[in-house]
Amino acid sequence: MAQGERWLEQVRRAVLLALVAVVLLVACNRTAAPPPPEASPATTPAAAKQVRVVVSLPVFVSLVEAVGADRVRVSSLVPAGTDPHTYQPTPRDAQALAEADIVFVNGLGLEGWLGNLIASAGPSARVVELAEGLQTIQDEQGTPEHAHEAGNPHLWLDPDYAIEYVRRIAQALGEIDPGGAATYQTNAERYIAEIHAFDAWAKEQVQRIPPERRKLVTFHDAFPYFAEHYGLELVGVIVLSPGREPSPQELAQLVDLIRQQGVPAIFTEPQFNPKLAETLAREAGVKVLELYSDTPPAGEDYIGMMRRNVEHVVEGLA
Ligand SMILES: [Zn+2]
Numbered sequence: 001m002a003q004g005e006r007w008l009e010q011v012r013r014a015v016l017l018a019l020v021a022v023v024l025l026v027a028c029n030r031t032a033a034p035p036p037p038e039a040s041p042a043t044t045p046a047a048a049k050q051v052r053v054v055v056s057l058p059v060f061v062s063l064v065e066a067v068g069a070d071r072v073r074v075s076s077l078v079p080a081g082t083d084p085h086t087y088q089p090t091p092r093d094a095q096a097l098a099e100a101d102i103v104f105v106n107g108l109g110l111e112g113w114l115g116n117l118i119a120s121a122g123p124s125a126r127v128v129e130l131a132e133g134l135q136t137i138q139d140e141q142g143t144p145e146h147a148h149e150a151g152n153p154h155l156w157l158d159p160d161y162a163i164e165y166v167r168r169i170a171q172a173l174g175e176i177d178p179g180g181a182a183t184y185q186t187n188a189e190r191y192i193a194e195i196h197a198f199d200a201w202a203k204e205q206v207q208r209i210p211p212e213r214r215k216l217v218t219f220h221d222a223f224p225y226f227a228e229h230y231g232l233e234l235v236g237v238i239v240l241s242p243g244r245e246p247s248p249q250e251l252a253q254l255v256d257l258i259r260q261q262g263v264p265a266i267f268t269e270p271q272f273n274p275k276l277a278e279t280l281a282r283e284a285g286v287k288v289l290e291l292y293s294d295t296p297p298a299g300e301d302y303i304g305m306m307r308r309n310v311e312h313v314v315e316g317l318a
Pocket of ligand 1: 085
């Protein structure tokens, strides 16, 4: 009996020790382990599941980032510094479209290569045309074979239209990600206020150009909305349609026009070969400066790109 009692006592102790060990282990794990998911507040942004956004042009990346901030991951089909009119899509673009939650394009025939790409990538993502239904300027400079029937597509170079693009981006993102809708609206309003502030500054800058010198000759026909918004006269363009070099007669006519009209400078764009503009400027005896239409300069957003454009216009024409 005594032996049996001692054995029983040993078993009791062993069980007690094991229990203490288990309690200690559990307690240690509690403090070491990350908080369980149900402990985080329900309003935490879904950082792990960002909305995958694909845009057609690099300039739209910054508009979507301004609205979406860390709720979105944005990539552009057309790489920085590439002409979107003559762009040849790659298999990687089809992949990006297939993985996208939403796609923002300009429309109005700017991305002529996009239709087949979207058809082949599958229709899962929503495609939003940012310029859809907006009042366009008809192409006056374009050749008949290139003229965009729907009107000139470069509306975002007028800040008022860029604001409309931002509103559409916020609306569409809020529809596919309702949890972020309020954030998208707040961010959009903040960015719109920044665009307004830029625009007020820009209009003051343009006043420094004598009225008779507010004349614009650009590389391709991307600036009619910009010109109209800032009270500049669009005198001519160097290439009538991207990818088509002007004939010697057309160049000679443009040189005459620049001289007759007293245009102080002409503008090239970094995505095009500058040789043509340089030749023209030499013939006409004017300066060459750069304007940005589709790709902001490195490290700049839409507003930074527009600020550079205004600075260059004032520098060239004032
Ligand atoms: Zn263009």
